Amino acid sequence: MHNVLGFYLYPVLLIVTLTTVHLVAKNVLERRAEAARPVAPRAAGGRGGRIRGPRVIPAGTPLPIDTLVATARAAVPNDELVEVALPSSPEAALRMMVRQPRGLTRYTNVYVDPYRGNVLEITRTFNSEGNSPLVEVSEGLHYGAYGGPFSKAVYTVAGLMPTGLLITGSLMWWRKKRRPRKSARV
Numbered sequence: 001m002h003n004v005l006g007f008y009l010y011p012v013l014l015i016v017t018l019t020t021v022h023l024v025a026k027n028v029l030e031r032r033a034e035a036a037r038p039v040a041p042r043a044a045g046g047r048g049g050r051i052r053g054p055r056v057i058p059a060g061t062p063l064p065i066d067t068l069v070a071t072a073r074a075a076v077p078n079d080e081l082v083e084v085a086l087p088s089s090p091e092a093a094l095r096m097m098v099r100q101p102r103g104l105t106r107y108t109n110v111y112v113d114p115y116r117g118n119v120l121e122i123t124r125t126f127n128s129e130g131n132s133p134l135v136e137v138s139e140g141l142h143y144g145a146y147g148g149p150f151s152k153a154v155y156t157v158a159g160l161m162p163t164g165l166l167i168t169g170s171l172m173w174w175r176k177k178r179r180p181r182k183s184a185r186v
Helices: 002-036 065-075 133-143 148-178
Strands: 080-085 094-099 107-112 119-123
Touching: 002 133, 002 148, 065 080, 065 094, 065 107, 065 119
Parallel strands: none
Antiparallel strands: 080 094, 094 107, 107 119
């Protein structure tokens, strides 16, 4: 029983371990890259901060949010709206994140010029945090997002299996310890 549990647990734990290392390394590298990025000056009455995505040239007053969202939705009509991020400064574009119905890299960011209402950029290869597809696949594998309820059940069982290995390993050790030793004959 102990060896069978270990054999079947190994691939799942290997996936979780490798994706953990990848995601931790990604976070460390992201923090270093974030520290190196220039900070946009604080606008009068605005929040300021780092500008994500393409920059725009301010021209008058921004268009209504409904108009901007409709423009972005027209660019990706089959995708589900997940988030609308308002511009953090006058030079920032409106970002709308959508989720594609299928695929390993399911998130798309659509950047819209808030003053002119045109789509500036569509990034289909990045997820909501601006990560590469490899990071998004790693996150999906790490959290069991692929395969629906079946993969969640596999991950749940795999999460409980180390306890089973501890118990069966302890029982094996205890039985071996209780067995009387055969004395060596000379």
